[in-house]
Amino acid sequence: MxxxxxxxxxxxxxxxxxxxxxxxxxxxxxxxxxxxxxxxxxxxxxxxxxxxxxxxxxxxxxxxxxxxxxxxNDLLDLWLSATDRIRPESDPAEALAAYVRAKMAWSRERPRASKLFANEVLRGAPHLAPHFAGPLRALVEEKSRVIEGWIAAGRMAPTEPRHLFFAIWAMTQTYADFAPQIEAVLDVPSLGPREFADGTATVLQLVLRGCGLSLAGGRVQPALEAIRN
Amino acid sequence: MxxxxxxxxxxxxxxxxxxxxxxxxxxxxxxxxxxxxxxxxxxxxxxxxxxxxxxxxxxxxxxxxxxxxxxxNDLLDLWLSATDRIRPESDPAEALAAYVRAKMAWSRERPRASKLFANEVLRGAPHLAPHFAGPLRALVEEKSRVIEGWIAAGRMAPTEPRHLFFAIWAMTQTYADFAPQIEAVLDVPSLGPREFADGTATVLQLVLRGCGLSLAGGRVQPALEAIRN
DNA sequence: ATTTATGCTGACCATTTGGTCAAGTTTCTT
DNA sequence: AAGAAACTTGACCAAATGGTCAGCATAAAT
Structure with a gap:
């Protein structure tokens, strides 16, 4: 011994x-x-x-x-995290907003991880297929049932929950994966706090209003004006 | 001669x-x-x-x-097209819906072109930089002014138009670029009419409701039930 | 102090890479 | 029919690629 x-x-x-x-x-x-x-x-x-x-x-x-x-393999955990707040007893607007913000923060802080991931999926995701069909699908199923519960309870507008996830993933990750395009269109050398604030506000607006929700106080873009001025 | x-x-x-x-x-x-x-x-x-x-x-x-x-080079034209309907005199809901549908159709019919494009942007877009900073930026600026006009006229909710474009591009192209992930989560071998119909409906809902719009008749998902049944 | 397990690396190798070229074949012009 | 121009391709090349390995250095255990 x-x-x-x-x-x-x-x-x-x-x-x-x-x-x-x-x-x-x-x-x-x-x-x-x-x-x-x-x-x-x-x-x-x-x-x-x-x-x-x-x-x-x-x-x-x-x-x-x-x-x-x-x-x-190290990235997979990152992917599954940040859905914690999506639980039956949560407020739908708060939960979805928290998820969007977490995803946007991830795009800002770990853009290389996002690109790596995107590269792999573009190649057909050979290494990720098991994870997609296993843990990821299971997580999406679970969270989709939560959302369907919210819908059934009339707490948000009818929405295909899986496709809602695809939309959120796409809108948030684009700020990492397609950064060169966004930078060129916005005519900025790199994406800074301003661009991420505007992006987050827009994504939040589309998701929340799109699902018939609004944050407490009815402000869809609570942090936006504060940052702009 | x-x-x-x-x-x-x-x-x-x-x-x-x-x-x-x-x-x-x-x-x-x-x-x-x-x-x-x-x-x-x-x-x-x-x-x-x-x-x-x-x-x-x-x-x-x-x-x-x-x-x-x-x-x-052949793809660039494809990218710039489909914004025709976004004109000052257009109905915002119809124009945006047409744009989303065109982009979704493109993801379905030319997924390889979309992936090629995504691959290039992920690499830093060395070949596309001139196009991004030139024609694309010009087009986005022009169309953004149209949207700002709609907003100023109270025809849609205040929205950052450039970021709205980023969101639409991301949500629609994800059905081409990230198809392996979507297929795995939905547990289907490939994306068919059903998946694209659901995806289009969800994207339309987020964009239109997100912008405070609805299609004529108040139906946000006009084609959905027809396809499902 | 000596052995042993682990860490490190320069030199090397077979294969594949993007690209060239000379010698051909086909097609058009006159 | 003859010549020119455009097209085709097998054979070849220098450079780069992923990977190996024998030998050396270092630290742990005895």
């Missing part, structure tokens, strides 16, 4: 350093994969971004595929 | 065959590029998809980059 203390997550100084290196590589890989896609990212480029020799990446992750898969 | 009849678009049998070959190559390239992205598509794969030797593609387009650029 005394000699075999190598429990997988024993936080010895060894395991800690190993985890740090893994994070270092993954962080760099997220940047490179998000900017160039899977095929566009060469092991040489990934190694350069991480500041390590190529062989070192292979030591930690084996293959490029495995590194990519490890990266995607 | 008689000998130099080779006007660039003289539709001689020569020029016609040349154009046909170009289309044959472009059509195959759209498939391959859309499925694998620019870096993921090899000249060998492109040639195989077109049923031609590799050197033949180089004869017509020079480089892979040039072939890709030619392909993207």
């Amino acid at each position: 005394s000699s075999s203390e190598a429990e997988s997550d024993a936080t010895g100084p060894r395991a800690r350093q190993r985890a740090a290196r893994r994070r270092q590589i993954l962080e760099a890989a997220e940047r490179v994969f998000a900017e160039t896609g899977f095929e566009g990212a060469s092991m040489a480029a990934l190694a350069a971004a991480a500041g390590l020799p190529k062989a070192n990446l292979h030591y930690y992750f084996g293959t490029k595929e495995a590194l990519y898969a490890a990266l995607l | 008689s000998s130099s009849e080779a006007e660039s678009d003289a539709t001689g049998p020569r020029a016609r065959q040349r154009a046909a070959r170009r289309r044959q190559i472009l059509e195959a390239a759209e498939r391959v590029f859309a499925e694998t992205g620019f870096e993921g598509a090899s000249m060998a794969a492109l040639a195989a998809a077109a049923g031609l030797p590799k050197a033949n593609l180089h004869y017509y387009f020079g480089t892979k980059e040039a072939l890709y650029a030619a392909l993207l």
Whole structure:
């Protein structure tokens, strides 16, 4: 027993350093994969971004595929989160608004993760198919039933809940995935607080009014004027 | 004169065959590029998809980059179209509904074009930057002024028109770009008329109600029940 | 101090990549 | 019929790709 203390997550100084290196590589890989896609990212480029020799990446992750898969895996949790507030007893307007805001914040803070995800789905989502058909579908089903409950109780306008989710995902993630297009149209060098505030306000308006809802006080865009002035 | 009849678009049998070959190559390239992205598509794969030797593609387009650029160029027109109905004298609800329907139809009929476009924007849109900053921005500005006119006239709810466009683009294109995810969540092998009808109805509802509008007769989803039954 | 397990990396390899080219074939003009 | 122009393609190339591995360094355990 005394000699075999190598429990997988024993936080010895060894395991800690190993985890740090893994994070270092993954962080760099997220940047490179998000900017160039899977095929566009060469092991040489990934190694350069991480500041390590190529062989070192292979030591930690084996293959490029495995590194990519490890990266995607880390994102899945992010995707499923932020639906907490959607519960039967919640106020529909508040719950949906919180979800939209969380998604927008995610687009702002983790745009590379969003792009990585988009890249993978565009490629046919080979690595995500199990997750889509499993946990994601289950979550959407569960939350859709909550929304259908709200509708049945007359608390919001009849709406296809699954397609409502697709719409929210699309509108919020576009601020990460299609940032170059938005920047060009708005004629700004990059998306800042102003653009995200306007975007959030617009998405909130479409979702809430679209579902026949309004936030407490009847203000659909509570933070907007405050930010603008 | 008689000998130099080779006007660039003289539709001689020569020029016609040349154009046909170009289309044959472009059509195959759209498939391959859309499925694998620019870096993921090899000249060998492109040639195989077109049923031609590799050197033949180089004869017509020079480089892979040039072939890709030619392909993207063809899509730009598609992008700018479908805003015709958005004019000062139009009915806001009808105009926006027509635009949403046109965009949805485009996602259904040309999903590969949409994916190609998405792939390019994810890569930072190097080839599209001039188009974004030029014709696209100009078009959006023009149409945004129309919408602002509608708002000023009290014909629809106050809405940031540029962000409204971003939202419409995102919601409609997601049915092409993120099809694998939507299919998995809905548990269908592919998106058919039913899914597009539901999607269109939901997007229309969010956009129209979101903007304080409704279609003539107050029915937000005019075609929905007809299709379902 | 010595052994042992783990971490690290330069040099190397087979394969694939985008692209070229010379030698052909076909089609048009005269 | 002859020549010119456009088209086609197998064979080839230098460069880049993902991946391997033997040998070395470092730290842990004895």
